[in-house]
Amino acid sequence: MLLVFQTPVDEVSEGMCACKDCVRQQTHSFWFNELYDLSIQPLLTWENHVLSEDIYKYWKGLQKNKNEDNYTAVVEKLFSLFPDKMQYSDASPKHCRTCAVIGNSGNLKGSRYGHFIDLHDFVISTYKKVSPSVKANRHKVMILHPAFIKYVHEIWLLKRGKYPSTGFLAIIFALHVCDQVSTFGFGADQYGNWYHYFEKTSNKVRTGAHSGSFEFDTMMQLYLENKIQVFRGR
Incomplete structure (x- = not known):
């Protein structure tokens, strides 16, 4: 899984955030x-990158x-294309880092959340397919560790489903690198239909694997x- 941030990220620094409540605090x-x-990394x-037997x-x-x-x-190919640098956070006692996590739910249609989403420091989006016209900055591309995916699947989801959805992985990832997390485009629409906003029909009730x-x-x-904010859309 590749994560492409809308805004640049800096190296990790010590210290607590400036938010009233920091999601990473117990x-x-x-x-x-x-x-x-x-x-967890x-x-x-x-x-x-070296994996234990169970993670492999x-x-x-x-x-x-x-x-x-x-x-x-696969790993050698990845690091020939993307930087080998642990840069996913700019934690600081002087800064409250806000993140918007965007799912694929059909309830995004007509929600008019665009401007509000853009006000966040980081925007983490999940896509079915990235358009060829989108040129990602290689310094903003990061790869989730297999151990993290396993952690989300087995600890957070209790091994439900074959593997976590990209959207849920993005939410838990945000909890680990952000100070405040808002989610958009998750769950069913106002009529109880589960479908992706890029699908032609909304008459579906399925979540795949x-x-x-x-x-x-x-x-x-x-x-x-009070760990995340949820915006349901329409």
Whole structure:
């Protein structure tokens, strides 16, 4: 999974955020504290690319063709294209870093959230397909670590579904690198239909290989715990 940020990111620095509440701080919530592991490294670098046997087995299970994919070859190719640098945060006691996570739900249509989304420091979007006209800055491209994907699937989702959806991965990633998180375009539309905004019809109730209902319930629990804001759209 590749994450392309809309705005540049700086190197990690020590210190707490300037927000009233920082999402990465542990709270009185036993539920959140049990699930949230601040020590997990969300991003893959050359330094941490060697996988333990169980993580490698999990990564292999995600591949469509399990006979041809060679992890070492994939990693070498990745770091020949993208920078090998742990730069995903600009944490500072003087700054409150806000992030908008954009899902693919059809409830985005006509929501008019565009300007509000643009006010966030970071915008993390999930796409079905990136247009060839979009030219990503190689210094803004980061790769999720297989261990992080496994952590989200097994700890946050209790192994529900075959693997986490891109949108849910983006939400948990944001919890690890942002100070305040807002979500847009998740869940069903106002009529209870689950579909992607880029699909022609909205008469669908399916979530594919993902446990959509469990992911949505977990997202709403994060909202109730005051860890994220949820904007449902239409």
